[in-house]
Amino acid sequence: MKIAFYGSSLVSSYWNGAATYYRGILRALAERGYDITFYEPDAFERQQHRDIDPPPYAKSVVYPATVEAMRAVLAEAAEADIVVKANGVGVFDRELLEGVTAAARPGALKIFWDVDAAATLDEMRADADHPVRAALPSIDMVLTYGGGAPVVDAYRGFGAAECVPVYNALDPTTHHPVERDERFACDLAFLGNRLPDREARVEEFFLRPAAALPDQSFLIGGNGWDSKAMPANVRHRGHVFTAEHNAFNCTPRAVLNVARDSMAHVGFSPATRVFEAAGAAACLITDAWEGIELFLEPDREVLVARDGQDVADHLAALTPERARAIGAAALERVLAEHTYDLRGAQVDVLFRAHAARERVAA
Incomplete structure (x- = not known):
């Protein structure tokens, strides 16, 4: 299955604490056969402070932080089986969220992946016009960086069809004991x-x-x-x-x-x-x-x-x-x-269950 993932950055952790989370999850999914493209804007000097080269487990697409470039990458969502908008991209977050749900093909799994759920929910409580609140009826699934039952209950209270925490974890190929420095x-x-x-x-x-x-x-x-x-x-x-x-x-x-x-x-x-x-x-x-x-x-x-x-x-x-x-x-x-391999297995089950339901409905 093809995944189009719209996030802050895969190749840079500069002002981007979610980078290692994205890397761990997506590496684990790629090992399970998913074809992944990660779309990130050239913003906040992240490209000047890269931690890694584009990885083998995902195609990296860096687009200029302009409306025209954003629209061009959004159009590619129509080719994916799974379309993911992560929170906190930092540039055109509202437009990206609206765009991925509109561009996704019929039957594609549409996901909002919230790596800062507690803060997002606080914003939603304070703003009846918050873009996530408006998008939830068009979203099939909310995945979160954590938060347990309080976050799940809150998202369901706002109308989320499904909300599942996918916690941070360890990628032992990246983080492991080394000599002192x-x-x-x-x-x-x-x-x-x-x-x-x-x-x-x-x-x-x-x-x-x-x-x-x-x-x-x-x-x-x-x-x-x-x-x-x-x-x-x-x-x-x-x-x-x-x-x-x-x-x-x-x-x-x-x-x-x-x-x-x-x-x-x-x-x-x-x-x-x-x-x-x-x-x-x-x-x-x-x-x-x-x-x-x-x-x-x-x-x-x-x-x-x-x-x-x-x-x-x-x-x-x-x-x-x-x-x-x-x-x-x-x-x-x-x-x-608590490894990303285990988290990847969890997400794979969620994705395949949705695909099976779509096949039955068809």
């Missing part, structure tokens, strides 16, 4: 872009412990932090390319995950960083959110912090030996239960 040496590292709905939580869970532990070293990676005032024991790394993520995760004594406000509120929304860190056998400290135990066991496979003081307490008590044990247990868990 002294560029990333520290006691606690955090990787994430500076976003309005994350910054206050980073202040609490990262900068507050740094200020409380002046004898320990901290490292922050990601875009936008260069202008942020930080304690003297915090180093800013800037954008960290995907190829550097393993060393970034393997080298520090511990790695921190901080959820965005909406994801922390809803729960059941592990970030890609959770599985990347676990896949590298890193000792992960995460802010508390509902559902963490479905993915990693607290105190054995992950350390959970309710606030910045908890982070500081974890670090003060964390020996290198215990950090290695937690990281090893996390790696064993995600390899067994």
